[in-house]
Structure formats: C-alpha cells, structure tokens
Amino acid sequence: MGARAEAPTAPSEAPGRPPPTILERCTTGIEGLDNILGGGVPRGNMVLVAGSVGTGKTTLSLEFLVRGAERGERSLLLSVTEASDKLFQNLSTFEFFRPDLVEQGLLLFVDLPVIYDKLGFDREELSSEELDILLRAIRDLVRAHGVRRLVIDSVTSLCYRIRRDEQIRDFLLRLGEILTDEGCTSFLISEISPQAGRYSSRGVEEAIVDGILLLWNARRRGDILRVLQVVKMRGTSHSRAQYVIELTPIGLLMAPHLKGGFVEEGS
Numbered sequence: 001m002g003a004r005a006e007a008p009t010a011p012s013e014a015p016g017r018p019p020p021t022i023l024e025r026c027t028t029g030i031e032g033l034d035n036i037l038g039g040g041v042p043r044g045n046m047v048l049v050a051g052s053v054g055t056g057k058t059t060l061s062l063e064f065l066v067r068g069a070e071r072g073e074r075s076l077l078l079s080v081t082e083a084s085d086k087l088f089q090n091l092s093t094f095e096f097f098r099p100d101l102v103e104q105g106l107l108l109f110v111d112l113p114v115i116y117d118k119l120g121f122d123r124e125e126l127s128s129e130e131l132d133i134l135l136r137a138i139r140d141l142v143r144a145h146g147v148r149r150l151v152i153d154s155v156t157s158l159c160y161r162i163r164r165d166e167q168i169r170d171f172l173l174r175l176g177e178i179l180t181d182e183g184c185t186s187f188l189i190s191e192i193s194p195q196a197g198r199y200s201s202r203g204v205e206e207a208i209v210d211g212i213l214l215l216w217n218a219r220r221r222g223d224i225l226r227v228l229q230v231v232k233m234r235g236t237s238h239s240r241a242q243y244v245i246e247l248t249p250i251g252l253l254m255a256p257h258l259k260g261g262f263v264e265e266g267s
C-alpha cells in the first residue's frame with residue numbers, strides 16, 4: 001500500500017489581533033510634514049489648511065502640488081479669489097517650482113470664476129441646484145485629467161457664496177466622497193482670524209474634513225514666526241507638536257517650536 005500524502009494543514013493563526021491596515025500615503029514632498037505624518041497624508045483625505053493672513057497657506061499648498069507633479073501625479077489648483085496667473089507668478093519666485101511641469105500638463109491652474117461663467121452662474125448666492133452642478137463640474141474636471149492632488153484656494157471664498165450651513169455641510173461631504181472615490185487627496189485653504197477660536201469661517205468645514213493643518217503667527221522679541229500644527233489627520237497617528245516653519249526658496253522647512261519668549265497671535 002502506497003503511503004498517503006499528508007493533507008496540508010493550515011498554518012496556525014497567530015494569537016491576538018490581525019495586524020493593523022496601513023493606508024496608502026500621499027507623500028506631500030514637504031519632508032518635515034511627511035515625517036510628522038508618518039509618511040504623508042492618507043490618500044484620498046480632504047485636509048483643511050487653516051490659518052490667518054500671510055502664514056504660508058498658499059505656499060505650503062502649492063509646494064504640495066509641485067512635489068506631486070514631480071512624482072507624475074497630476075495636480076490641480078482651483079483658485080477662487082486670486083487669478084491663477086498671479087499665483088503662477090508668485091510661484092515662479094520659488095526655486096522648487098518647475099515651469100516644465102505646467103508645460104507637461106502635470107500642474108494645472110483653473111480659476112473657479114471661469115467655471116462659474118461657463119456654467120452661467122451669475123447670482124452672488126449659489127442655489128442647491130447650482131451646487132449640484134458645481135460638484136459635477138469639479139468631478140468631471142478631476143476625472144478628465146486624472147487629478148490626484150487638488151487644492152482649493154480658498155474654501156472660505158467658495159463658502160461665502162453658500163448661504164446656509166447645511167448646504168456647506170452637504171456640499172463638502174459630497175465633495176469629499178467624490179475626491180476619495182477618485183483617489184484624489186485635497187487641501188482646502190481656510191482663512192481664519194486668530195481670535196476666531198475655530199478652524200473655518202463658518203465652523204462647518206472643520207468637522208467634515210479628514211485632517212486639519214493649522215498655521216499661525218507667533219511673536220518673539222518683535223519677530224513674527226510662522227508656526228504649524230497638525231490638529232487632526234484621520235487614518236494615521238501623528239505628532240500634535242508645534243513646529244516653526246520657514247518659507248525658503250527651496251521649499252518649506254520645519255523645526256520644533258522651542259517654547260519660551262513667545263506671544264501667540266491674538267493674545
């Protein structure tokens with residue numbers, strides 16, 4: 001009688017819980033930020049970049065787009081207030097900017113008012129129907145170009161045209177769903193005053209977004225320093241420490257915020 005082959009046995013299950021899922025990261029390309037986020041923003045997250053005037057919101061977000069485009073990820077700036085050619089001009093003063101990325105179609109600039117015109121939106125306030133149409137237009141734009149990184153500068157200006165808080169909530173929830181489905185990681189710029197005590201002008205945006213990067217000015221012996229803190233980021237553990245940031249020609253640099261002698265803006 002021939003020997004019977006042993007039936008293979010299933011490897012014994014390791015005791016305890018299964019290993020945690022690690023979400024795919026969208027590496028921002030800003031080294032300090034990627035370090036404190038454990039590798040980058042979880043892909044598909046919608047992140048609020050909140051801060052008062054001149055704190056570096058636009059520069060940080062533009063660098064996020066440029067670094068993405070360098071990696072071959074199509075990156076789109078949706079400009080709401082400032083004309084994108086002016087933003088383009090400002091960006092040209094940074095060494096990290098590569099105009100060839102624009103020529104290759106990897107870095108795209110679109111003015112939201114141009115979209116409003118095309119869609120025939122001529123009233124100051126956007127109706128619920130117009131918001132539906134706008135969402136579809138953004139989805140089509142992202143889909144048509146295969147956009148993997150999107151910045152809206154600023155979501156505050158966009159929301160000025162939305163009357164009711166429930167409409168803002170609904171608009172942002174659906175925008176987040178669309179962008180996540182498309183695998184697009186987004187930064188929404190939020191203009192806040194240091195005294196506001198919240199991260200967005202209407203207080204709605206911050207509850208919906210997956211992450212919040214907070215930027216503010218701090219004074220030390222007459223100097224104004226820029227400070228950044230990750231307030232929340234769904235899908236990853238992260239540092240919540242304060243970092244001093246420097247906007248340099250080669251990009252944003254970060255260092256731990258050593259306490260002492262500082263007066264927070266608004267205090």
Ligand SMILES: Nc1ncnc2c1ncn2[C@@H]1O[C@H](COP(=O)(O)OP(=O)(O)OP(=O)(O)O)[C@@H](O)[C@H]1O
Pocket residue numbers: 051052053054055056057058059060093094191247248249
């Ligand atoms: N080429 C450059 N190199 C280094 N720093 C620069 C350069 N160009 C501008 N800056 C700095 O960037 C600052 C502007 O930052 P930025 O426009 O990103 O801030 P913001 O938070 O978007 O401001 P706002 O609230 O006005 O939109 C300038 O005040 C200046 O200090």
Ligand SMILES: [Mg+2]
Pocket residue numbers: 057058059153
């Ligand atoms: Mg700005």
